[in-house]
Amino acid sequence: MSKQTVLVIDDERDIRELLTITLGRMELDVDAVGSVSEARSALAGRRYDLCFTDMRLPDGSGQELIELISETYPETPVAMITAYGNVDAAVNALKAGAFDFVSKPVDIQLLRRLVRTALKLSEERKAEAGGAKGAQSSDRLIGTSAAMQQVRSTISKLSRNQAPVYIGGESGVGKELVARLIHEMGPRAPGAFVPVNCGAIPSELMESEFFGHRKGSFTGAHADKEGLFQAAQGGTLFLDEVAELPLHMQVKLLRAIQEKAVRPIGGRDEIPVDVRILSATHKDLAALVEQGLFRQDLFYRINVIELRVPPLRERRGDVPALADFILQQLATESGMPSGRLKPDALAALESYHFPGNVRELENILERAMAMAEGDTIEAGDLMLPQRTHTADGTGGAAVPATSALRGTAHSDVPLEDYISNIERDTIVKALEEARYNKTATARKLGITFRALRYKLKKLGID
Structure with a gap:
């Protein structure tokens, strides 16, 4: 079986030698060059399973090589080698299509983990012709509207790199499902997907929950405990309701993301972590930054790529398929026959505003199944809130049908x-x-x- 191939592009001889030796010990076939022109010639003459490129090169930039590889050799993951602390360069590289980045001086253990993850991705891209993972996405993201087709397409692209993704959207639209799909369709799928609701952790326990602690580090610390970052090692950490993080925790989170390492409470040494960060909130994070309630540097670090999940009212054509899917799920859970919507009930759902989105649709149908006589659901069984009207005839707030x-x-x-x-x-x-x-x-x-x-x-x- 032929060795997997890696191209290293860096004008520093020491870096080229270090990477060549390290990758060679991983039984990889390595080519190392020192300029953009040499890299272009190497790429034209051989197919590579992975590329590393420095940011600054004598005759150009690593950014243009990342763009070239992303467009011309999309099956080849490319990682940026950047100076320590140069977050802006790393973010720009990820936006241009880089798989991940490595900071100088190079941490060998982090490098090896990155290589293993990247090579998995390379193999998956070659085997992608069958479209199996796209089918998985289609199975779990219900709907054929243009908005959902765009979401599916974006998920497929985002699953191919390690860029932090910020998932925006109203409550109940399915942000966690989108995050799970990004994880499951990428090379980190064998690793853990660790979701955490940032608003559900007491402020005084946050540092311990995220980074872990050592025995005896505080009252009640009777044993060592690993944090969420360690639990997600090799996988994905999903920060739901990230806007709820207090400012002191935002500082610590930013450092953990930038340094790819955490220090447990009471610990002396930092522990390297290999975790992809996905985050979400229903709030306007940019507005919170302007108000000084969310750190701008953390915002730019987690919002490298933004994915907006549309509310249900923007894809009303998906309501029949969603309703059918939910009713089948309810039937499976209860062991009873699946409910059927009468035409008047389906029409009522299609015209409803759904302020609570898909989660509200689930609750409405679960309630309707309990209220219905038999397995047929009529419009009255839905108990949809009625919209009031103001004196000028415009629509007002939704009022429950039972509000009287x-x-x-x-x-x-x-x-x-x-x-x-x-x-x-x-x-x-x-x-x-x-x-x-x-x-x-x-x-x-x-x-x-x-x-x-x-x-x-x-x-x-x-």
Whole structure:
């Protein structure tokens, strides 16, 4: 079996020799050149499985070589060799299509890990003709709208490099699913995908959660603990709701990303980490930067490439396929026949605004299955909030269909919570009036006994 080939482009002789020796010990066939013109000749005469290029070369820049390789030899991953701390050059290289970057002085262990990951990617690109991973994306991202086709295409491109990706979009659009697909379709798929909700970790525990700690480093630290970065070693760390990070933690996160190393609390030495960073939030991160609530340097570091996931109202044509998929999932989970939407129910869904996006559609259909008589869902079973109208005739806020029971919705309460509170109050009152006879309560509410049982369980009513 022939050796895999690597091209090293650097005008420093010591760097060329170091990489040639290190990669040679990994049983790779290495060519090393010192200029753009020599690199162009080498690329024209031989196919390479991986390239390394310095940023500054005597007759040009590594940036133009990255662009050349990305356009002309797309199956060949290319990594930038950059001066220590030169974050701007690294970011520009990633945007131009680089797979990753290596800082001088070169850390041999990090270099070896990068090479192994890159060579996996090279093999996958050669085997991509069958399109198996694209099919996987199609299977899990439901919809054929132009917006979703664009998202699929972008995911496919992003899975081929190691650039940090910022996934923007409203709550409920499926940002975590997009992050998982970027991970699963790339060379890091065998590694762990570690999602973390940054808003769910108490501020005082964040450093320990992200970087780990050593036994005895603080009260309660009874044993060594690895952090999220170590848990994601060789894989992907997904920072959901990254806007919720406090400023002191943003500084530490920035250093970990730039240095590709973490220091556990109480530890003396930094631990190298090989982790790809994906992040997401439903907030306007750029606006938070302007307000001084999010560090600009961290924003540029995690937002090398931005992927926007469209809200459901921008792809209404996908609603029928999404609804069918969700109903089939609910049927599988419950062991019951799949629900069927009547034409009036489907029309109601297609015309609804969906402020809660796909997550809201899931909740609506789950509730409708509990409310429906049999397996057929009618428009009334959906219990869609009705939109109010202002005096000038324009559309106002969405108000739950059951709002007459408790007045109008409060703007500071999330719609889903507001509806749940109404349902809980109404069911508790009906139970009290029926002296906790569930059959009588269901009759009083005008719902099936099965629907009442479902709601009691969902709402936690004992």
